[in-house]
Amino acid sequence: MNFSERCWFFLLFSLFSAAAEADAISSLKNFMQNTRTFRAEFTQTVLDRNGRVVQNGGGTMQFERPGKFRWVYEKPYEQLIVGDGDRIWFYDHDLDQVTVRKLDVAIGSTPAALLAGSSDIEKSFDLSDLGLQGDTEWLEATPKARESTFEWVRLGFTRGGVLKAMELHDNFGQTTVLGFSRLEKNPRLAPESFKFSPPEGTDVISD
Template sequence: MRFLAVATMVVALMVPWSVRADGVESLKAFFKSTSAMRAHFRQVVTDAQGNKVQEVEGHMQLQRPGKFRWDYNKPYVQQIVGDGEKVWLYDPDLNQLTVRPMSKAIGSSPASLLAGAQDAERNFTLTTVIRSDGLAWAQAVPKAEDSGFDKVLLGFKGDELQKMELHDSFGHVTSIQFSQLQRNPAIANSSFQFVVPAGADVVGE
């Protein structure tokens, strides 16, 4: 489940949305100027009562449209790789690999924003959210009733993405803080190609 929660988060970074004002204008500026991104991230998950239930760190890379890689290194090692056609979810501790077609892995979740193949405003209601933290926040609320989450928020300082939140239907909030961000770095295609480890238990298509 933790893989799927993050996979749905990752993809919201990669679509050129049509947006309107304030936070959504920052979102528009970000996607207009950013075709690739590399950053360190810190991810914290809280439950419905606000208790911290998970904290992890790692590095992420993305290249629009449709390619991303999230490498978790603290406190455990895990990988999520999207090559534009499939999503690879690998747990080295279990030597288990889950493979899904991107269309099925992302469904009607924020992951539907990944490849930019769909019009975001056809599937999401986009608004600006005002907070007191000094960031410009854009919010996307799914129009589908069975998406499994309530909303996704992206926080910007200027047109630089600094935070991201996923609020699911169970009251859990997954918050991601980005740092050491590099915009439009040269990223080798091999970064988004997953090589199946020897002896791995492969689940899926």
């Protein structure tokens, strides 16, 4: 799996909002049951195993469950990731290259399963409530599949039930931290957002 795909998996566990009175696990389950579409902006910081910043970035995202999503990286480089319900398209503008993967293979037991997949999240993840730390409720999700690309993901919710922060620790020792803003729950999204056609002359690599 290349760097672009790893970044996508790290980010595909992004935004969750839920009931104010619930703990973090209940908030996540509420989100899965009641959120069909979602849109937000994100910032991303990648830390190496020593806690040093190796990359800063950000962009916008939107999804429509099940299996449709669109991620636009605006920095540090332009990249587009589109899930059309059957396949996932990774378009690297600078490399003029597209990688195509089957949705069921690419999602598997990854953060994407929590974002755009089945509401039965405990089938693929072990969930644990880490309790209140400061003013944030923390949840940890550990994938049950051994072939997962990450070790754990932690989600921090405000006491109002809105996702405040996410930390993902991958198998390479890196930690990806995301922050979210301008969250919209169940907005009307254009169907064209989840369609992609490779630009003419682009190098296409598929499974």
